[in-house]
Amino acid sequence: RGRRRRRLPDRGRLLLAAAALPLLLLLPAGCPVRAQNDTEPIVLEGKCLVVCDSSPSADGAITSSLGISVRSGSAKVAFSATRSTNHEPSEMSNRTMTIYFDQVLVNIGNHFDLASSIFVAPRKGIYSFSFHVVKVYNRQTIQVSLMQNNYPVISAFAGDQDVTREAASNGVLLLMEREDKVHLKLERGNLMGGWKYSTFSGFLVFPL
Numbered sequence: 001r002g003r004r005r006r007r008l009p010d011r012g013r014l015l016l017a018a019a020a021l022p023l024l025l026l027l028p029a030g031c032p033v034r035a036q037n038d039t040e041p042i043v044l045e046g047k048c049l050v051v052c053d054s055s056p057s058a059d060g061a062i063t064s065s066l067g068i069s070v071r072s073g074s075a076k077v078a079f080s081a082t083r084s085t086n087h088e089p090s091e092m093s094n095r096t097m098t099i100y101f102d103q104v105l106v107n108i109g110n111h112f113d114l115a116s117s118i119f120v121a122p123r124k125g126i127y128s129f130s131f132h133v134v135k136v137y138n139r140q141t142i143q144v145s146l147m148q149n150n151y152p153v154i155s156a157f158a159g160d161q162d163v164t165r166e167a168a169s170n171g172v173l174l175l176m177e178r179e180d181k182v183h184l185k186l187e188r189g190n191l192m193g194g195w196k197y198s199t200f201s202g203f204l205v206f207p208l
Contacts, residue, residue, distance in 0.1 A: 077122060078203035079112035080105040082196040099133065099144065099184040101200055118183045121176040125207040130171035131184055134197035142189030144168045148182050155187065173205065
């Protein structure tokens with residue numbers, strides 16, 4: 001005869017269950033369950049790991065009582081802005097040569113400040129940026145730089161003197177720390193920004 005398994009008394013089972021509740025729930029693969037604050041489930045060796053008893057931090061991450069940090073479903077970041085004014089530099093940007101945008105198409109997370117036309121990273125991660133800036137109808141060259149913390153990272157030129165419409169365009173992936181700033185700077189020339197010809201966009205590819 002095999003040994004009979006000893007059952008815990010009711011009180012012992014209740015204490016064991018109470019100790020396990022605030023920690024982790026291991027559920028079968030494909031489970032649709034989410035944590036109390038809508039944390040995205042993590043797939044770990046075929047099982048869904050759902051963090052309970054957790055609280056969101058300022059940068060959108062979720063930190064549990066065990067010290068485990070996961071990405072919240074609300075940590076999505078993206079922006080896209082256009083210009084409706086005709087020429088740059090304006091009185092506003094003569095000093096810094098910042099290229100200002102006055103219409104926002106997308107601003108998920110509200111990390112692009114329209115007044116200053118500066119994007120501030122809410123958390124450390126890899127970010128994608130692109131710009132498309134149109135020059136005015138004259139025989140000149142424009143140069144546009146994407147600035148990270150006031151340091152030029154990439155630039156684009158438009159200087160074909162045989163065309164009346166030309167754009168300076170470029171794109172890049174950047175490793176950014178929390179509160180790093182990105183904006184566009186007009187290094188030389190003038191722009192035509194009316195009719196939504198000039199755009200500036202970016203988004204968080206993944207956090208680190």
